[in-house]
Amino acid sequence: MNRRGMIAALAAALALGLVPKRSRAASKKLRPPGALPPGAFEQACIGCYRCAEVCPTTCIEFPTGLSLDAATPFIDTAQKACVLCMKCTQVCPTDALQKLSDDREEVFRSVRLGRPVLERSRCLPWTGQGVCRLCFLVCPYPNRAVEVVGPQLAPLFHADACVGCGLCEEACPDGASAITIEPLGTPVPAARKP
């Protein structure tokens, strides 16, 4: 290496070391389970596609457009929900997805993909159109994340106990589509007691 190249490379490395590291790319999308908090996740993910590759339901997708987050995975629960198998967390080579076991209670403690929002004016039991409770039947944590109340068995969601897998959103009948999983926009809560 000649002297000028050496000096330029050292100067570039020094400048890169000193420049402040920002995390402005935090995206309002559901990230796969075990993801670092928004901002940190975008910094750590190299877009290698391995989480999407192992996903048994192919619910993890990558954006197809031109954008700064084109190389980061997301889950569109309206299309396909996460089944909480935690395989994607095991394969991430840069630990943008932190390793988690598929133990039911550990998943309950550490995974928060998003927050469930119920639009009661579209929900069949809440509008008196009959008993549905599909969300309750598919929920991996029934009576904790969602319970059914009243004679019509209307769902009542508890956002703090919901992992946000979106199985309820996927199961909600097409005519109703009353449930959406909304991004948290806040860091994944630390481990908490059930």
Next chain:
Amino acid sequence: MAESTAQSVRPRRALQPLDITLRHGKRYQRARVAFLTFSVSLTFVLPLWHLRAAVMDGAGPPLTSPAVGLARLLPAPPAWWGAPTSLRLWAVELIDPALALGVGLTRGFSFSWLWAALPGLLLVATLGRFFCGWACPYLPILAASNAARWFLGRFGVPTADLKVPRRTAFVVLVGALFATAFTGAQVVPLLYPPALLGRAGFGFVFFGALSAGLALVVGAFVFDTFVSRAGFCRALCPGGAAFSVVGALSPLRVVREVPKCTDCTVCDVVCNLGQRPMTDKLDGGCERCGKCIASCPTQALSLRLAKPSALRGALEKP
């Protein structure tokens, strides 16, 4: 009369790499092409293999999709996952050192990615940019571009060969790393063809979707064909720039035996990356593809451990 004037006015076609036959070192070329075929096919075969696994689980695209039809013909996959920027071969995790740079910059030092990047880093430190010549999935596209240049030259269509300075690639790399630091998103995977093609391969096989990132690959092909021969690899690719810095002092390199050399310039013409073996101007930009060795009519070039004195020319601008 007018015809002959026109002929004398027409500029002589520049010598193209396809004009030159490969005479020696064919075993090296065969090994390279075999390895390249293997590594490039992983980019498209691994998604198909794992699509098969997803289909067996009852997920993925409908059974009528052509990708699923193809996937079902394959045998059960070996324990390989990923490709091409991150691979798991049985129990060994590998990531592309060019992408590890950005993660190291934003997330700091961590053993988890260091172990995964280490095999690649050691290979690059020993063999320079050899990933570019032996494993990059853009290489078939570059070969197509070179063939297109050859055909266009045959039919008299002019193609420019702008010599974009090599340091442009360092500017792109450092600029991408600065953008990574400022925006907080990894920018190198958005510009680096192996990452773009890897995601495009998976996206196409899994979801039938064409990603907009492919536009950059198409742009690189057009640039290489009409503006500058292998110009993207030589002077724009951030990954190539990273490898040529890390591998600038690599000990295994192309060496010329001066008494055998007849100064015929064939090796200089055949090189995609603007290296000039005939005058010993070989630096970190050499991808160890061995085409200069194979083209040399007097076998004056060979790949060998170079003495430290030969390292002095590393990273010099052409």
